[in-house]
Amino acid sequence: xxxxxxxxxxxxxxxxxxxxxxxxxxxxxxxxxxxxxxxxxxxxxxxxxxxxxxxxxxxxxxxxxxxxxxxxxxxxxxxxxxxxxxxxxxxxxxxxxxxxxxxxxxxxxxxxxxxxxxxxxxxxxxxxxxxxxxxxxxxxxxxxxxxxxxxxxxxxxxxxxxxxxxxxxxxxxxxxxxxxxxxxxxxxxxxxxxxxxxxxxxxxxxxxxxxxxxxxxxxxxxxxxxxxxxxxxxxxxxxxxxxxxxxxxxxxxxxxxxxxxxxxxxxxxxxxxxxx
Numbered sequence: 001x002x003x004x005x006x007x008x009x010x011x012x013x014x015x016x017x018x019x020x021x022x023x024x025x026x027x028x029x030x031x032x033x034x035x036x037x038x039x040x041x042x043x044x045x046x047x048x049x050x051x052x053x054x055x056x057x058x059x060x061x062x063x064x065x066x067x068x069x070x071x072x073x074x075x076x077x078x079x080x081x082x083x084x085x086x087x088x089x090x091x092x093x094x095x096x097x098x099x100x101x102x103x104x105x106x107x108x109x110x111x112x113x114x115x116x117x118x119x120x121x122x123x124x125x126x127x128x129x130x131x132x133x134x135x136x137x138x139x140x141x142x143x144x145x146x147x148x149x150x151x152x153x154x155x156x157x158x159x160x161x162x163x164x165x166x167x168x169x170x171x172x173x174x175x176x177x178x179x180x181x182x183x184x185x186x187x188x189x190x191x192x193x194x195x196x197x198x199x200x201x202x203x204x205x206x207x208x209x210x211x212x213x214x215x216x217x218x219x220x221x222x223x224x225x226x227x228x229x230x231x232x233x234x235x236x237x238x239x240x241x242x243x244x245x246x247x248x249x250x251x252x253x254x255x256x257x258x259x260x261x262x263x264x265x266x267x268x269x270x271x272x273x274x275x276x
Contacts, residue, residue, distance in 0.1 A: 012052035012219035013040060015267040019056050026140065027203035028073055029225035036073065043072040067143060074141045077078060080115045081159070082217070084167035084248055087123060089269040091169045094244050095127045097273075098212065107211045107238065109202060111137040111220035111237055114148025115161075118177075119168070120215070121191040126171045130194060136209065149197045150189040157186050202231050207238040217270075218248035232256050236274070245272045 006014075012028075021027045021057060041050060047065065081087050100106050111117050117137040126131035131142050139145050141274065162174040178185040200208070202219070204250045214235050220228050235245055236258045244252075245262065247270040253259045262272040 008094045009037070009052065009232070012056070013037065016040070016052055016056040016059070019060055020066070022023050023060055025201075025204065026070065027201060028099060030203060030224045030230075031073070031222055032224050035222050039072050046072070047077060053252075070141050073144060074112075074139075078115050078218075079114045079157070079164065081119045081161065081164035081168040081170075082116055084096065084164045084169075086217070086246065086249075086269050086271070087119060087168035089266045089271055090120075090246070091123055091127065093265050094213070094271060095123075095129065097242075097244070098129055101212055102132065104129065105209060105211045105215070106133060106213040106215065107209070108135060108137045109200070109214060109216040109235075110149055110261075111197075113144050113153075114151065114197075115153065116215070117195060118151060118187050118191055118215065119165075121195060122170075122177055123168070123207045126189070129192055133194050135196055136193045137197050140199065140201040140203075142199055145197050145199060147267075149192075153183050153187075155180050155183050155185050161214075172183060186217075203227055207234060209238070210240050211238055212240055213244045213246070215246040217246060218250070219239070221248065226269050229257065231257050236261060239274045239275060241276060244271060245274065 010033070013033070017029045018038075021029060023209050040055070044050075044052065044055055045053060046059065047068070049058065055069070106120065108117050108120065114137065117135060118133065121130060124133050137148060139148070158174075158178070158180075165174045178187045179193065189275070202216075216231070216235065221229055222233065232253070239245060247253070249268060249270060251264055253272060261275055263275055265271040267272055
């Protein structure tokens, strides 16, 4: 049976992604094509360009255009204590395991603008574990990493964040963790003390440490199966024995080559423990 001939748009997308990878080192070649198409079309509209080939030309000769493309291709939808039942399960099921370690390394892969990283720092502070933790928060996009480092978010989001914090088992008043000024909320500097923000590309970069916990939520849903397989291997090789892996609600270890090497900690919350 003959394979379907790729459309001109598909060919242009492949050439764009190949050019970005070869010239800049950013690899989006194994992101899910349907999602990429929508995002690239939106970038074309914003750049007022007629074709993807014209976008490729602009990106390869204009670093500012590249940054706008990266923002367009990466998904940066997040919030404090997103899916609060996940954080509640982490507090109840994972924290007791972490108390057995003298020092705890946590990798938050694909941290976006940082809200979930600060959520984890708050949780660990409340459980009196943060002082012996190091959180490595990574993302491929330098612009969102800078926002994460700043820890400043619009104040009108904080009411919603407060409700999620309560549902996640928060033990204090959420307002203790930030200062409000000029329409923004700045999170306390003490929350940043044990966080290392750094650029890391899951599509191309390797492991850089051994971790007790790896959190990567709502990231791999945008990858194709080839890239998902690579990332699962990377996480497995980066986790210590009995280490914890946390995924997003729409993500799973099922049907992956590594499913047999984990046990689910709490049904439905996508928290897994490496067995060997």
